[in-house]
Amino acid sequence: MSAATAGTVTVRFFARYAELVGREETALSLPLPATVGDVVRRVRDGLPGGHELPERPLAAVNLRHVKLQAAVHDGDEVALLPPVAGG
Amino acid sequence: MSADMTYLTREPLAAEQLVRAVAAPELGGTCVFLGTVRNGPEDAGGGVAAIEYTAYAAMADAELDRMLAEARERWPDARVAVRHRVGTIPVGEASIAIAAAAPHRAQAFEACRYVIEEVKRRLPVWKKELRADGTAAWVDRTGRASHV
Numbered sequence: 001m002s003a004a005t006a007g008t009v010t011v012r013f014f015a016r017y018a019e020l021v022g023r024e025e026t027a028l029s030l031p032l033p034a035t036v037g038d039v040v041r042r043v044r045d046g047l048p049g050g051h052e053l054p055e056r057p058l059a060a061v062n063l064r065h066v067k068l069q070a071a072v073h074d075g076d077e078v079a080l081l082p083p084v085a086g087g
Numbered sequence: 088m089s090a091d092m093t094y095l096t097r098e099p100l101a102a103e104q105l106v107r108a109v110a111a112p113e114l115g116g117t118c119v120f121l122g123t124v125r126n127g128p129e130d131a132g133g134g135v136a137a138i139e140y141t142a143y144a145a146m147a148d149a150e151l152d153r154m155l156a157e158a159r160e161r162w163p164d165a166r167v168a169v170r171h172r173v174g175t176i177p178v179g180e181a182s183i184a185i186a187a188a189a190p191h192r193a194q195a196f197e198a199c200r201y202v203i204e205e206v207k208r209r210l211p212v213w214k215k216e217l218r219a220d221g222t223a224a225w226v227d228r229t230g231r232a233s234h235v
Binding site: 015016060063064065079081082083084085087 | 122140141142143145146147149150171182183203206207208209210211212213214215225226227
């Protein structure tokens with residue numbers, strides 16, 4: 001794999017999602033270009049418990065809320081967020 | 088806010104500190120919002136004993152920074168401060184405190200309201216109800232329990 005065609009992102013899980021997949025983060029290598037939706041599909045297919053996650057979760061890239069169509073780049077931190085309940 | 092500061096704390100919230108932080112001689116109206124852990128009549132499992140708050144801390148800080156910047160843009164004369172508590176919080180204690188000061192009361196209320204509504208909408212914080220009977224459940228912002 002060359003750097004131009006593949007990348008690695010850190011995927012983080014929180015609250016109930018972390019319990020469903022039994023971990024708080026994982027490193028994921030995938031072909032680029034790719035979207036957050038591609039990351040979600042790979043996590044759901046590749047991790048034990050992954051199919052317990054929704055197909056269209058809230059997501060963030062590098063600490064900002066994004067839509068699932070958003071692009072991901074090598075080194076990005078992608079977070080899958082349960083419905084928020086702050087305040 | 089400097090990079091090493093955080094809006095999150097594991098300690099009990101002190102509203103009067105936030106009021107002092109936003110106070111200024113030209114600001115005649117100050118509005119404080121406290122959100123507290125409650126035990127409602129609809130709560131299952133013998134009632135809520137406490138709520139455990141967890142956060143995506145780095146993103147929560149970034150989001151609160153952005154919310155305060157948005158509030159400054161909308162109400163340039165207002166000053167707003169906010170703290171969100173995380174960890175296990177007993178019923179009756181505050182999970183969030185917001186203080187907004189402005190020359191007049193309308194802007195203070197509006198800026199304070201803006202920040203709490205945006206917190207509810209987008210702050211990456213989650214809560215798990217710890218019930219009197221020993222069970223626990225993640226709850227969404229409507230207060231509904233999802234299975235653990």
